Amino acid sequence: MNPRERRAARHQPPNPEAETAPRPRRRKAPITVEQVVDTALALIATEGYEALTMRRLAGALDTGPASLYAHVVNKADLDELLIGRLCAGLVLPKPDTASDSAPDPTAxxxxxxxxxxxxxxxxxxxxxxxxxxxxxxxxxxxxxxxxxxxxxxxxxxxxxxxxxxxxxxxxxxxxxxxxxxxxxxxxxxxxxxxxxxxxxxxxxxxxxxxxxxxxxxxxxxxxxxxxxxxxxxxxxxxxxxxxxxxxx
Structure with a gap:
């Protein structure tokens, strides 16, 4: 898949029936999207968002920009991944549940x-x-x-x-x-x-x-x-x- 197809796939609900095809072994572990996001957040935490560029991020991952673009389409795609990671940490009331955590008309x-x-x-x-x-x-x-x-x-x-x-x-x-x-x-x-x-x-x-x-x-x-x-x-x-x- 090209980067845009990978991006589209990331934003689809998981398919439990899909089979994971075996991947050929490589001598060096490939970079994952999760590692890209982790490294970007660590960079922002220490140097601020303004310091985050694709080139700077590639350097922190000890790779080249070309390798980075194999995982994210562009800076806007990276931005969405970062905000998505932060949103994953939010606790939300669950709809259609008879519990204190459901959306409450009184609260x-x-x-x-x-x-x-x-x-x-x-x-x-x-x-x-x-x-x-x-x-x-x-x-x-x-x-x-x-x-x-x-x-x-x-x-x-x-x-x-x-x-x-x-x-x-x-x-x-x-x-x-x-x-x-x-x-x-x-x-x-x-x-x-x-x-x-x-x-x-x-x-x-x-x-x-x-x-x-x-x-x-x-x-x-x-x-x-x-x-x-x-x-x-x-x-x-x-x-x-x-x-x-x-x-x-």
Whole structure:
């Protein structure tokens, strides 16, 4: 199979009746897609997503770019594999089950918030990796499993199908954007020359020092504008979006 055929095969449900044809023995163990993803994630964890190129990844695998392209079609295909691997770690309510883990009409807000929070935590393990999720039309089964699970939760909560579909897109976009901004801010904070950019006390000082006649609201509410610790703003925005769905 060529790389595109391999990619299509990866995104098909497993066929239990298919027989595995015996493969000829080779002197050197071939690279697998799993190894490609593992190595890419390790590279991102230590150097950030911006450091990930096909050439850099091939070097980390001790092979040439040509060998790498035998397993992934292009960088977009690799991006989808990476996001799919992260999505595989998410725990979702299982539909059509009479258990506490099923989509719950009385707890749908907490359940959808849990999915978004889990995805946030996965993204933040790998600096900048959420950039890979932008402008993606996924076919990876693990990514589709997450969107299917989110759809089941929202439908159970009484959200109309069209609203639910667009809400999933908006929620995933916000989670990815939040994590990307957080990764950029952390990288900047690691640079001693520009650490003040993300320093709350310094930002508060600069806002309150503005001329009050030109910035009356900013100087008066500088404390509110710079408030929040940890993921406070993430939780606030997520609640805002989910509550908006409830009111619709």
């Amino acid at each position: 749908w807000r907490e359940q959808i918030r849990s999915v978004c929070t889990q995805l946030r935590d996965q993204y933040l393990k790998y600096p900048g990796i959420s950039r890979a999720a932008f402008a993606m039309a996924p076919t990876d089964l693990e990514i589709l499993r997450v969107s299917e699970g989110m759809l089941a939760i929202l439908l159970a909560g009484g959200v109309a199908p069209q609203t639910a579909a667009w809400a999933i897109d908006a929620l995933l976009l916000y989670v990815a954007a939040y994590c990307l901004e957080t990764s950029v801010a952390r990288q900047r904070a690691a640079d001693d020359d520009i650490a003040w950019v993300v320093d709350r006390d310094e930002l508060l000082r600069r806002l309150t020092a503005l001329p009050a006649e030109a910035f009356p609201h900013t100087t008066r509410h500088a404390a509110e504008l710079t408030a929040g610790e940890g993921h406070d703003r993430f939780d606030f925005t997520l609640a805002l979006m989910i509550d908006g769905l409830a009111h619709r």
